[in-house]
Amino acid sequence: MTADHESTAAGGEPELSDSLRTFGAVLKALREAAGLTQEDFAPRVRYSPAYIAKIEQGKRFPPENLPERAAEALGAVAGKVLGAAARSLRRRAGLASWFQQWAGIEEEAITLYAYECRGVPGLLQTEGYIRAVFDRRLPPLAEDAFEQQVAARLARQDLLPGRPNTSFSFLIEQAVLERRLGGTQVTSTLIDNLLTQGGRRNVEVLVMPLRQPDHSGIDGQMYLAETPSHTWFGYVEGHDSSTLLTDPKVVSAMLQRYGKMRSQALSHEASAGLLKQMLGAL
Known part of the structure; x- marks a missing residue:
């Protein structure tokens, strides 16, 4: 669209959306299936537990390297699943x-x-x-x-x-x-x-x-x-x-x-x- 306005909410937080929530839910399900808490998982992907929590809540766009790092912690299949979810998400990242x-x-x-x-x-x-x-x-x-x-x-x-x-x-x-x-x-x-x-x-x-x-x-x-x-x-x-x-x-x-x-x-x-x-x- 001409307008096609891409934006974030006030204070730099991306606007909460179904796509972000879905990605967060997928990450949470894969993490829990591996028997890991957020505190266990976060250091393995080299992010803080608070940051992982925000991603799982749909309040942060996932970093580009998260699927790759998650593959090391959760396995190759989990990494591919997250990679596919992230690609779909990025097509809408920042959209109003x-x-x-x-x-x-x-x-x-x-x-x-x-x-x-x-x-x-x-x-x-x-x-x-x-x-x-x-x-x-x-x-x-x-x-x-x-x-x-x-x-x-x-x-x-x-x-x-x-x-x-x-x-x-x-x-x-x-x-x-x-x-x-x-x-x-x-x-x-x-x-x-x-x-x-x-x-x-x-x-x-x-x-x-x-x-x-x-x-x-x-x-x-x-x-x-x-x-x-x-x-x-x-x-x-x-x-x-x-x-x-x-x-x-x-x-x-x-x-x-x-x-x-x-x-x-x-x-x-x-x-x-x-x-x-x-x-x-x-």
Whole structure:
């Protein structure tokens, strides 16, 4: 998403989430199955008992090396289990609580549609563009929070190469690119990335031209996802808030609007041609 706000709760504590609780519960179950107390386990993984307790309670994101260290204390199978749980968790690490539910749907989607009129969709953003977005956040971010949010958004982009069987469609207003957020070099790298990602067999990048009298997107940005069970969900967001839309009637209307806009936008080939033209003009 454009907003895709990654954040932590006040005082530096990550917001409590189901995914953190689940990881903590898995760690606790593996530790107890090995017959170890937190006091026994902590020195074996070279962390304090208090820190392990917070991880098990879902109040701390696990360190990257915890699965490896846990394998030494609990065995190779336990290490693999924790490693898999940590990889899934990191895809959502730092995501705002109001974005977590959509992030889960997005990760499992077999079809994902995105229309943006405010900025480039988060899954297509380059590091330079991400930094330009967060540079302009108000109130300003502290340096450590800034870097954490940049890393979190970049981590989510593993979704595109990681889901080759998911059909992605991104519809972006030309005006968003003409704005040149972050400057010429940032925009150049960004457009080059749009061309690269749009070259994937399962990814469609369409541009809505600046002048289009027949435009069905006046209600603003929207996202749509189809789950493996072929249920569709809609999603809209803005100003540190979001709405997950589940009413079939509402989602059907969104699908109709998105389908209409795909016909109003430039074709896949024409969009690529315009992007190359814009890139050459920078």
